[in-house]
Amino acid sequence: MEKEIICTVCPTGCVMHVVGTETLIESIEGYTCPRGKKYGEYEFLAPVRILTSTVKSNEGRLIPCRSKNPLPKGKVLDCMEVLRGVTVTLPIKRGDVIVADILGTGIDIVATGE
Numbered sequence: 001m002e003k004e005i006i007c008t009v010c011p012t013g014c015v016m017h018v019v020g021t022e023t024l025i026e027s028i029e030g031y032t033c034p035r036g037k038k039y040g041e042y043e044f045l046a047p048v049r050i051l052t053s054t055v056k057s058n059e060g061r062l063i064p065c066r067s068k069n070p071l072p073k074g075k076v077l078d079c080m081e082v083l084r085g086v087t088v089t090l091p092i093k094r095g096d097v098i099v100a101d102i103l104g105t106g107i108d109i110v111a112t113g114e
């Protein structure tokens with residue numbers, strides 16, 4: 001498979017062209033520094049994203065939250081679905097765990113607001 005990946009490590013935004021399989025990179029072109037090459041490799045083989053969202057509270061307010069660490073990109077929508085069914089009981093403070101180990105990823109969803 002082939003992918004065009006825009007590096008987001010710095011504002012230069014180099015465009016990389018990566019060729020390989022699900023487990024192996026055969027070629028990577030277009031990066032201009034080692035950090036960009038590493039980003040392109042991760043983005044090709046195991047892309048991850050920080051999830052930011054909101055959950056309902058028992059008082060009707062929406063509480064902002066995010067994943068404590070990046071989640072596998074392929075699981076983000078399923079995690080959003082889990083959060084859609086969550087209602088937290090106030091009071092809650094920044095950093096409180098809202099969902100521990102979401103979908104068995106080992107990553108917690110934490111509150112980012114009170």
Ligand code: SF4
Pocket residue numbers: 007008009010011012013014030031032033034035036037
């Ligand atoms: S490859 Fe290097 S220079 Fe290019 S956008 Fe990425 S970090 Fe910036």
